[in-house]
Amino acid sequence: xxxxxxxxNYRRAGDDWEVTVRTAGRSLDATAPGLIAARVQADQLxxxxxxxxxxxxxxxxxxxDALAFSVVYLxxxxxxxxxxxxxxxxxxxxxxxxxx
Numbered sequence: 169x170x171x172x173x174x175x176x177n178y179r180r181a182g183d184d185w186e187v188t189v190r191t192a193g194r195s196l197d198a199t200a201p202g203l204i205a206a207r208v209q210a211d212q213l214x215x216x217x218x219x220x221x222x223x224x225x226x227x228x229x230x231x232x233d234a235l236a237f238s239v240v241y242l243x244x245x246x247x248x249x250x251x252x253x254x255x256x257x258x259x260x261x262x263x264x265x266x267x268x
Contacts, residue, residue, distance in 0.1 A: 174217065176227070178207075179230075183201070186199050196216060203244045204244055214226055
């Protein structure tokens with residue numbers, strides 16, 4: 169049986185976090201009071217969405233960005249201030265030129 173690809177995408181919703189877990193043709197949502205709780209919810213949704221499919225690969229994303237999720241999640245797990253990952257400056261030289 170091939171590996172089942174699953175994504176768990178997290179978004180800030182005020183003081184809460186929303187998570188959407190997706191695989192081909194199916195999507196489940198949950199809201200939690202913090203990122204750690206949202207990660208626990210994601211695990212539960214993954215179990216529900218994958219069913220008996222034992223071989224699964226889950227990628228956790230923050231607004232579609234896996235690296236951003238890792239940074240924010242590790243900060244939260246270690247009790248550090250969670251960095252604001254929302255972009256406030258132009259990200260590419262092209263965007264910077266437009267801003268100038």
